[in-house]
Amino acid sequence: MDGVMFEVHDFVEGHNHSMVADSDMQFVRLARKLTLIQEETIYELFNLNLGPVKAFNLLRTQYGGFENVGATKDDCKNFKQSFNCFIGEYDAEMIAQRLCAKKTFSSAYLFEYDFNYNGELIRVFWADEISKSNYLAFGDIISFDATFKTNK
Template sequence: MDNVIFEVHDFVEGHNHHMVADYDMQFVRSARKLTHVQEETIYELSNLNLGHVKAFNVMRTQYGGFEKVGATKDDCKNFKQCLNCFIGEYDDEMIVQRLCAKKTFSYDYSSEYDVNDNAFETIESYTWLLEKLLKLFGSAPKVIVTDQDPAMKQSIAFVFPNTRHRLCMWHIMKKVADKVGAELCNNEDFKCKLYDIVWTDSISPSEFEDKWHAIMVEFELDKNKWFIDMYEIRFDWMPAFYRDEPLSGLKRTTSRLESVNHFLVKLQILS
């Protein structure tokens, strides 16, 4: 084929046309390119857990059609992959730098960090966190509500010895279904009787004791280890035993606080 010679014998100008139609130019590699603004859009949306496809759809809506974006979904995907590779192991460092930078222009802002690969979910890490909170706020809280994490329990007792440590009712009660089985879990009579003594502070400790034991006997749960264990720590999570303390509904469970935390994380990303 290298030695083949082609000769043009005739040329009809009227049959000439563009190689690619205008509406197909978006698919030609040389004509596809993400602008800096589009790359910023993909990055910001990824911080909100929106993938490259949704980012492309957002830009398609903004520009009035997918053919006007100037790039394809694959281009968005490739950019996100390249960005992840670029950030790589420096992701944590970038977060720390951002937190430290905010101190320079925000008077009331405070942040602390410690580099320790072995500190995740340990007594030492919780103790460090609580000590920083104590330093920041200047005084210990009167009440702390957490789940049943044993490391956190020890850290709270050490850093906040005079703070009342309560266990989250929601975290405990959501385990009931797994502990009693499907049949009893769907028993409306059982649920009503149990919820009536758990989700209330209008009964006295003695009244709670009587009704709890009656429920355990009626539904044959008096030998259930989990219910026995929960009864042993009833002073730490049952409202009947701290009804005289000035607590609001927000301080009996952590579920609402977790919702607030989720909102604040999103707000931090958007800012």
Template sequence: MEEEWGLALRMDYCRTNKFTNQLLCRLLVCNKEGFWKVDKRDPLAKNPRAETRIGCEAQLYVKLDEGIRKFVVTDFKEKHNHDLVSPECAHMLSSQRKKSPTQAIELDLAASGLHLGQSFELMGREAGGRQCLGFTKLDQKNYLRTKRQQSLTYGKLDNEEQITNMFWADAQMIIDYVQFGDVVTFDTTYKLNKEHRPFASFVEFNQHRETVIFGAALLYDETANSFAWLFQNFLEAMSRKAPKTLFTDQDAAMAKAMPIVMPDTSHRLCTWHLMQNALKHVNCLFQDKGVKGVLNKFLFDIEDENQWKLE
């Protein structure tokens, strides 16, 4: 409706119930309502800021009717003291500049290989013109800056309010997970920090077979509860999208926590750990190159389940 009117609204005032936080009333005004204070900047500025407040009195006041539990209009002033924006330029109003979820994904993908101007031009051509995008190049720049600065960190406290487990993932990790997160390898390392605490990581390959990291964590211990907490926060950071397959080592606590948090995810064992266990327990058999070749064939050359059973 704002686009049809050619104006932008601003929320000027509201009142809420201090006990329930229920909205009681709201005043909506034109974005040109009121006046700015006296500009104290240099009057000789080359690019002075345009005047945007000209005392427009158009407004809409709504109030909650306690009897019917609905908002009703109690005051409405329709007349503006300025010309409205034409439909061709209405998309430039601040309240009209919005990005759809699909556009946000395209911006994330374009930012990985195109300059800011190139990605904006590309999306404009796909939409039939920049005027059809619904946002400006400045909105795009601010969005990408926010994504780069954004990171997610989750911490778990014990009864003494001390941090025991910590998980984090930044914006790039989340973007990578959207593209390559169907199969994830999860593993922990030991005694590589001064506290001798397990360090856990979620990793996989991209389309160039380069290692990408989806998230990392420092854990207090390797119990099923700690892994369940970690998997839950990993899914929370990744918009509740669980991987289709998760590769781990043969840790029993991981195997116990996985079905609880990710019941639809297939649990598989990492081939590196399988080979290490084979070398540890039946190293004598690996002196025979034929036995080693057969094992390698089962692990790496057979992709069909029926063929694997026949072999």
């Protein structure tokens, strides 16, 4: 009444129905959520260069069907996007830390890098034992631009 409230005069239960069938509740946004274990699994799969769809398919297999995962492919895609946004400004530091950590496993491993005054990674060089022996045998060096045809 008065544009603010409504008054019910007659209620017929037979005309009422649930908004979502019980069998479809798993698709409602509030019912979907990746668990911490699932997020960690997806993160590890990303590190193995598996995309969000393949990560979801592996979860689906592991959990015995998509209805048991508790999330959808889009949730995996959104997790990856959120994760990439989170690490956006730290990705150069993460690369440097990861490659520096390899020095602890191999004394022959060499890794050098430079940041500019903005803290952006501008140069990276690494060589392991195999690449060093290949250089001694063949004398060739390959250089590549990993940013070629990217949107950043």
